[in-house]
Amino acid sequence: MRYWLFKSEPNKFPWEDLVAKGDAGEEWDGIRNYQARNNMREMKVGDRGFFYHSNIGKEVVGICEVSAESAPDSTTDDPRWDCVHLKAIRPFKTPVTLAAVKAEPRLAEMSLVTSMRLSVQPVTQEEWTLVCAMGDTDAN
DNA sequence: GCCAACGTTGGC
DNA sequence: GCCAACGTTGGC
Numbered sequence: 735m736r737y738w739l740f741k742s743e744p745n746k747f748p749w750e751d752l753v754a755k756g757d758a759g760e761e762w763d764g765i766r767n768y769q770a771r772n773n774m775r776e777m778k779v780g781d782r783g784f785f786y787h788s789n790i791g792k793e794v795v796g797i798c799e800v801s802a803e804s805a806p807d808s809t810t811d812d813p814r815w816d817c818v819h820l821k822a823i824r825p826f827k828t829p830v831t832l833a834a835v836k837a838e839p840r841l842a843e844m845s846l847v848t849s850m851r852l853s854v855q856p857v858t859q860e861e862w863t864l865v866c867a868m869g870d871t872d873a874n
Numbered sequence: 875g876c877c878a879a880c881g882t883t884g885g886c
Numbered sequence: 887g888c889c890a891a892c893g894t895t896g897g898c
Contacts (some may be wrong), residue, residue: 789896851895
């Protein structure tokens with residue numbers, strides 16, 4: 735299983751909206767960046783991801799799961815773009831802020847720090863475990 | 875609201 | 887294939 739990080743602006747699609755979708759999950763559409771798309775193409779059903787609120791909050795607020803592998807993005811006719819489906823697993827007990835990530839030397843190589851603008855990022859096992867611990871949240 | 879970073883587009 | 891212009895993202 736691999737780990738990822740998904741960004742969302744909370745005034746467009748907040749964590750609570752993904753929770754409300756339940757097990758049906760949500761198509762993670764609208765990604766128009768090749769690197770982000772390529773990351774989604776590598777995902778398998780059951781992969782886990784952090785759900786990060788950009789702009790407002792700037793913190794990891796929950797854990798989600800890939801519920802369908804990458805398929806054509808239904809919001810466009812452009813065949814270049816496809817995306818996975820996500821469903822919510824559990825919220826973070828304590829959200830982990832970007833400031834906290836930046837303040838942690840062991841997370842200096844995390845994509846959230848090094849590739850700030852990438853909207854779908856890979857996360858290593860070590861980063862996953864550490865960020866979950868910082869958020870007082872079950873990593874599994 | 876500003877602006878730096880950076881990805882994409884399109885003229886040449 | 888280069889690169890300037892442009893648009894978007896996202897932290898501050």
